[in-house]
Structures are given as structure tokens and as C-alpha cells.
Amino acid sequence: MSLTSALTSAMSGLRAASRGSEIVSSNIANANTPGYVRRTLSISSDTGGGAVGVRINGVVRHVDQQIINDRRLAGAETGYRSETTSALTRIEDLIGTPDSAGSLAARVADFEQSLITASSRPDATERLTSVAFAAKDLAQSIATVAGGIQDARTQADRSIDAQVTRLNDALKGVETLNSRIVASNASGTDIAALQDQRQQLIDEISEMVPVRTVPRDHGAVALYSTGGAILLEGRAVEVGFDPANTVTPYESIGDGTLSGLTLNGVSINTSSANGRLHGGTLGAQFEIRDEIAPAAQAQVDAIARDLIERFEDSAVDPTLAAGDAGLFTDEGNPLDATTELGLATRLSLNALVDPDQGGETWRIRDGLGAAAPGDAGESTLLIALTDVLGATRTQASGSFGPSPLSVEGVVASLSSQIGTDRLREDRQLSFANAQFTELTQIELADGVDTDAEIQNLMILEQAYAANARVISTVDEMFDTLMRI
Structure with missing residues (x-):
């Protein structure tokens, strides 16, 4: 040499x-x-x-791209299960457990106890007043649960709007980095830092929407959702969404009053069964807004309907004429089965017996349609009201099964259904979280020592x-x- x-x-x-x-x-x-x-x-x-x-x-x-892909999918599943579990937990807390003060079951028990107490001393005005306020508390508790469910839908809608903005920004960021990586490859410049930035953006996207990366020429990548939607192929798609200020029981994606998603102006399915972007936190918010919360609302509306129907029966209160509102009303009106949607939010105590609205509590003892107070010692109607509250009957709506139930039984059934759904989601969350943690550790093992x-x-x-x-x-x- x-x-x-x-x-x-x-x-x-x-x-x-x-x-x-x-x-x-x-x-x-x-x-x-x-x-x-x-x-x-x-x-x-x-x-x-x-x-x-x-x-x-x-x-x-x-990098082990397969491990990264699997970790991203596990992270998306963890985010999805975390959001749905949180929503079900919130609804479960609104309903409460039978042994918790302020729960729906406790309100039913308080109302029943007030009727029993009043029937033993029908002449005691304070006991009749207790019945009125116990009934009002029950109606307000049902309305509060319904309102909380709608708040959950409103929050989900707002979360969707925020995530769509983040998703569009991240997709544009990946598109820009793709271009810079291709240009740097052509000039022989080091692209490792650019690839790190792109990986972080794709990680952010995968939390909202589970994606798979497909390598393209000169170091670029394409992004596809696991539901088959093209998110980035050369150019990033524009995800569209129109937020609602407040979501009410009368709005749904099915009738067009709530927005779905569009990709470059084309509407896509957002359901949990066939959603093109389902599986991450974005899909979870659609499921909360359009499936989980409406299903819970329908059950609570069914409870409100059952309560109104029981107490506007003339067989229970003979002073009621056909078409008269009973002890519980739809904002002062008798039940109209065709407008059951949102009924729980409108449930109220009849103004005729509501002390806060100038009502007279003796009507609980003598009948809502009575012209004047009757025998102060007569407890027949109070006993009838107690009996109808505890009577078992098949529910006209809701998914409570064919077995006849009392009001207490209907509330307990709803609490059990929500609790079961929450436990199932919680188990799925635990599995997804364990999988995500394990894949993260495997990925880190190939990191910097x-x-x-x-x-x-x-x-x-x-x-x-x-x-x-x-x-x-x-x-x-x-x-x-x-x-x-």
C-alpha cells in the first residue's frame, strides 16, 4: 500500500x-x-x-415495523375501550346502585315508603306533603339521569369535532413529511429525524383511527384505516364533520339531525358494526353518541312511560276522567305513546299536587279530580297508589324482557343491564391494555441501551x-x- x-x-x-x-x-x-x-x-x-x-x-x-403496527392497533383498541367504559361508568353512576343514597332505586323506595307512611295517617298534612316531594324527587331524578345521558352525547359530539381537527392536521403533517423524505432521499440527505417525526404523527393518528402503513417509493408511506378507508395515498384526505352545539334526545344521525363523517365530501358509515374509521377514540365517540347513550335514553324513557301509565289509570284513581293526567305527567300532559322519545327529560309531578306550583296535597289522598277535600281519615287511594307502584306489569316499551316487573324491578333491571355492559367493556379494556403494554415493552427492548x-x-x-x-x-x- x-x-x-x-x-x-x-x-x-x-x-x-x-x-x-x-x-x-x-x-x-x-x-x-x-x-x-x-x-x-x-x-x-x-x-x-x-x-x-x-x-x-x-x-x-x-425498527420492527410489524411490532409497531401491532402496538398501534392495540393502542387504538385501548383508547376505544377506555372511552366506551368511561361512558358506561358515567351512565351507571347517574342511575346509581340500589344501596346508594340518591340512586333511582333509592328514590323509588323513598316514594313507596312515603305512601305507606301517609296511608297510616291520611289526615296528617305533613305526610301528604312528604308524598308529593318524594314523587317530585323521583321524577326529577329520572329527568336528571336523562339529562346526564344527553350531556354525554353532547360531550361526545364535541370530542368528535376536536379529534377531526387533530386528524386532519396530522394527516397533512404526514403528507408534508412524505414529500420532505422523498426529496431528502433524492439529495442523499439523512432522513432519520424526518422519519421519527412521521412515526410520531402516525402514532397520534392511530390513537383516533386504527391505521396500517403501506410503504411507497423513495421512503413515502400510505395510510389506510382497518375499515378500508384511504386516509393518505399521495395526498391526505379531508375529513369533514359538522358539530352540534347541544345534542337533544330528538336528534340522531339516522334522521340527519346529527352529522356523520365525510372523506373528501363523501359520507361514510360511522356505526360500530361497519364504520370505516371505527376502532379508536374517534369511533368510540360516535358509538357513545349514536348507540350507547340513545339505548340508555330509550330505557329511561320506558321507565318514565311506565310510571305515568301506572298512575293515570282511573282504576287506581276513580276521580280521573279519560284523558286526564295522573300523578306523573309529560310536562303537565297525559301520556302520548307516540312521543315517548325524550319523555324522561319531560317527566314531572302533576301541578295539582305540587306544593311548589300551588298544588294541594290533599288530592293525593282524595283524588286528583276531586272537587273538594274528602274524609281526612280515608286511606283507600293512598293504599291503591302504593299497590300500583309495587304491582308487576309487562313493560310496553324498552328492552326489559317479557317478565312482569314493578317500578322497583324495572329500575333494578336497568341498573343491572348498564352494570353488565360496563363490566364487559372493562374486561375488554383490561385485555387491550395488557396487550398494548406488552407490545410497547417489546418495542422499547429494541430501543436505546x-x-x-x-x-x-x-x-x-x-x-x-x-x-x-x-x-x-x-x-x-x-x-x-x-x-x-
């Missing part, structure tokens, strides 16, 4: 060692940086033109020193030759 060749070889070795040290230092510095991927320098022997040295081929990012990186740095320092020594030796030999 000539002195010139030795010098060239040593200089290339210095460059490789220096670049390698930079990469190792970057690995150590970013060991805890989210989204950072471990890099190594790819080198090979350079024998072109008869010279011997080190060729720097580029920087290699060490600072101990190994420090060892690599020491090896590179030795290589640098060796190449520097070669250069120094060649320089001394040139000096010797020049002095001859």
Missing part, C-alpha cells in the same frame, strides 16, 4: 468514526425522547479506484485514535522522505 493510499484510508476511517460518534451520542441523548428510534451507521469497505478505505452508506433506523451505546462510543474512540495514529505516522514518513 502506498503512503497516499494509507493516508486516504485513515482519513476515511476518521470520518466514519467521527460520524459514528455523533450517532451514538445522539442515541444516548435521546434515550428517553418519545418517538426516537435507535440509529447505527452503515459502513462498508471502499475499494473503488484502487484506494482502500471506509464507505459510509448511511444511517440505519432500527445506554450501556451498549457507551461501549460502542469507546470502540469508536479507539478506532478514531488508531486512524489518527496512522495519519501521524504517514506524516512522519513524508517528513523523513523530504529530508533525504
Whole structure:
């Protein structure tokens, strides 16, 4: 080997060692940086033109794309189950458990107890007043549950709007990074940092919508949802959504009063069964708004209907004429089965017996349609009201099954249904979270090991020193030759 060749070889070795040290230092510095991927320098022997040295081929990012894809899908499932579990927990808390004060079951029990107490002393005005307020508390509790359900739908609608904005921004970001990566590849510039940024954006997208990445030419990627929607293929799609200020029981995606999603202006399915973007936090919010909450609302409306029907029966209160409202009303009106939707939000105590509206509580004892107070010691109607509250009957609406139920039984059935759904989602959440944690650990295992990186740095320092020594030796030999 000539002195010139030795010098060239040593200089290339210095460059490789220096670049390698930079990469190792970057690995150590970013060991805890989210989204950072471990890099190594790819080198090979350079024998072109008869010279011997080190060729720097580029920087290699060490990623297992299959693990990343699986981790993203598990993360999307975790987010989805977390949102649905949270919604069911909220509804369960609104209804309450039978042993909790203020629950629907407790309100029914308080109302029944007030009727029993009043029937033992029908002449006691304060006991009749207690019945009125217990009935009013029950109606207000049912309305509060219904209102809470609609609040959950409103919050879901707002979350959808916020996530659509984030999704569009992230998709545009990936499109921009794709272009920069392609351009950098063409110019031979290092693209590792750009790839890290793109991976972080895709991770953000996958939390909202489970996606799969498909490699394209020159380092670009395409994004497809697991439901088959094209999110990015060259250009990012525009996801459209029109938020509602407040969601009411009378609005639904089915009748067009609530917005669905569009991709570049084309409407897509957002249901839990066939939704094109279902599976992440975005799909979970649609399921809460359009399926979970409306189903719970329908059950609560059925309870309100059952309560009104029981107490507007003239067989229970003979003073009621056909078409008269009973003890519980639809905002002062008798039941209209064709307008059951949203009935729970309109449920109220009849103003004739509501002290807060100037009502007279003796009507609870003598009948809502009575012209004047009757015998103060007569408890027949109070006993009838108690009996009808505890009587079992088949529900005219809702999904409570064919078995006859009392009011207490209907409330208990609803509480059980919501609790069962919540427990099922909670189990699914636990499984998804365990899977996500395990895949994350597997991914991290291929990340930066600072101990190994420090060892690599020491090896590179030795290589640098060796190449520097070669250069120094060649320089001394040139000096010797020049002095001859």
C-alpha cells in the first residue's frame, strides 16, 4: 500500500468514526425522547479506484415495523375501550346502585315508603306533603339521569369535532413529511429525524383511527384505516364533520339531525358494526353518541312511560276522567305513546299536587279530580297508589324482557343491564391494555441501551485514535522522505 493510499484510508476511517460518534451520542441523548428510534451507521469497505478505505452508506433506523403496527392497533383498541367504559361508568353512576343514597332505586323506595307512611295517617298534612316531594324527587331524578345521558352525547359530539381537527392536521403533517423524505432521499440527505417525526404523527393518528402503513417509493408511506378507508395515498384526505352545539334526545344521525363523517365530501358509515374509521377514540365517540347513550335514553324513557301509565289509570284513581293526567305527567300532559322519545327529560309531578306550583296535597289522598277535600281519615287511594307502584306489569316499551316487573324491578333491571355492559367493556379494556403494554415493552427492548451505546462510543474512540495514529505516522514518513 502506498503512503497516499494509507493516508486516504485513515482519513476515511476518521470520518466514519467521527460520524459514528455523533450517532451514538445522539442515541444516548435521546434515550428517553418519545418517538426516537435507535440509529447505527452503515459502513462498508471502499475499494473503488484502487484506494482502500471506509464507505459510509448511511444511517440505519432500527425498527420492527410489524411490532409497531401491532402496538398501534392495540393502542387504538385501548383508547376505544377506555372511552366506551368511561361512558358506561358515567351512565351507571347517574342511575346509581340500589344501596346508594340518591340512586333511582333509592328514590323509588323513598316514594313507596312515603305512601305507606301517609296511608297510616291520611289526615296528617305533613305526610301528604312528604308524598308529593318524594314523587317530585323521583321524577326529577329520572329527568336528571336523562339529562346526564344527553350531556354525554353532547360531550361526545364535541370530542368528535376536536379529534377531526387533530386528524386532519396530522394527516397533512404526514403528507408534508412524505414529500420532505422523498426529496431528502433524492439529495442523499439523512432522513432519520424526518422519519421519527412521521412515526410520531402516525402514532397520534392511530390513537383516533386504527391505521396500517403501506410503504411507497423513495421512503413515502400510505395510510389506510382497518375499515378500508384511504386516509393518505399521495395526498391526505379531508375529513369533514359538522358539530352540534347541544345534542337533544330528538336528534340522531339516522334522521340527519346529527352529522356523520365525510372523506373528501363523501359520507361514510360511522356505526360500530361497519364504520370505516371505527376502532379508536374517534369511533368510540360516535358509538357513545349514536348507540350507547340513545339505548340508555330509550330505557329511561320506558321507565318514565311506565310510571305515568301506572298512575293515570282511573282504576287506581276513580276521580280521573279519560284523558286526564295522573300523578306523573309529560310536562303537565297525559301520556302520548307516540312521543315517548325524550319523555324522561319531560317527566314531572302533576301541578295539582305540587306544593311548589300551588298544588294541594290533599288530592293525593282524595283524588286528583276531586272537587273538594274528602274524609281526612280515608286511606283507600293512598293504599291503591302504593299497590300500583309495587304491582308487576309487562313493560310496553324498552328492552326489559317479557317478565312482569314493578317500578322497583324495572329500575333494578336497568341498573343491572348498564352494570353488565360496563363490566364487559372493562374486561375488554383490561385485555387491550395488557396487550398494548406488552407490545410497547417489546418495542422499547429494541430501543436505546445506554450501556451498549457507551461501549460502542469507546470502540469508536479507539478506532478514531488508531486512524489518527496512522495519519501521524504517514506524516512522519513524508517528513523523513523530504529530508533525504
